[in-house]
Amino acid sequence: MKKSALLFSGVLILFFLIACSENTTTQENEKSEEEPAQEEGASDEQEDKKEEAEEEKPTQPYKAMEPREDASPLKETLSEEEIEKMPSEEARGGDRTRMVPVGETLVKGADDQTDGPLKNHRLVAYYGHPNSSNMGILGEMEPDELMEKLKEQTQAYSDADPSRPAVPMIELISTVAQRDPGTEGTYVHPTPPEKIDEYAKLAEENDALLMLDVQLGTDSVINQVKSLEKWLKLPHVHLAIDTEFHVKEGQTPGIDLGQVDGAEVQEAVDYLTEMVEENNLPDKIVLVHQFMDEALTNKEAIQPTENVEVALNYDGWGDSATKMSLYRKFVRNEAVQYGGFKIFYNKDEPVLSPEEVLKLDPNPAIINYQ
DSSP, X not given: OHHHHHHHHHHHHHHHHHHHHHHHHHHHHHHHHHHHHHHHHHHHHHHHHHHHHHHHSOOXXXXXXXXXXXXXXXXXXXXXXXXXXXXXXXXXXXXXXOSSOTXXXXXXXXXXXXXXXXXXXXXXXXXXXXXXXXXXXXXXXOHHHHHHHHHHHHHHHHHHOTTSOEEEEEEEEEEEEOSSOTTTTSSEXXXXXXXXXXHHHHHHHTTOEEEEEEXXXXXXXXXXXXXXXXXXXXXXXEEEEEEEEEOOTTOOBTTBOOOEEHHHHHHHHHHHHHHHHHHTOOOEEEEEEESSGGGEEOGGGOOOOSSEEEEEEEOOOSBHHHHHHHHIIIIITTOSSEXXXXXXXXXXXXXXXXXXXXXXXXOOSEEEEO
16 A cells, blocks of 8 residues: 555656646747747847938938930940940050949949949049139139039030939149248148138039048148048038148158158048048048059058048049050059049140040049149
């Protein structure tokens, strides 16, 4: 009898242990089923926040020139050879195989993580200083006449390549290199603030962009950029760096050829990146001018960011064939992200038409006129 009682008690204990084990397993299974649901919910919440942030990102404050209704796509206006190969003048006796397909502005291997103006548009700029006719077209015309002519030139590029409508831009020299050291000994003279204000307003009223160009003298890139912070915080204002005027102590701009290290350019890119993030601004552009090897060194240090686009601009003047070959050398073969090409109305021989400019490899994202 005692044996039976003990056996019965053992069976009860065994059943109890099995039941507890099953209950624990069930609870763990239920918990493991709940956890993915919680993680999925957290993931959805993060995605919602990301979408909200993207929705809140400010839009670019410009308006492109709409192509004519009868404007033909770029590829339809070119021969098969022009579609497959770069111009012979650009190749200068070398391989004419294109690095990127005709019409594309991003250099090979580059991408654009921004929502900047260059991503889907082309910029056409008028360069100079309003107080000097020797420094570019800005000094040759009154503001309203300037905008009228600029829009006409911009329209020509929209019509030549309707897939990438062009946007008008004023490139204003905001600090002028000079041969006199000046009161601060930096060999630059700042453009009066009221003059910058005038052209910032002119661009805004015409749905255009303003690019502030710095000629550096003996000052640093970052010091000049910081001096323009008031205007760079405006949604439609961008930055250009004139490398040839950055001289060392004991040298004189305009007599000695200047030079900028890519690391100094990158300092400006990073500064603008932070400015965009902290002030919730539309993404910016940094345009870097170069017409000789020595003027810009250490290009590999220049890296676009998720808030700043970078364009290298060939800005020499002279015969068109030489200019096209140097664009290949300085922009195509030493690429960063986008290319720019300067045209001199009074010095180039001949002055290239928009249709001729758009045959270059890669297509210039910025064309500025002086």
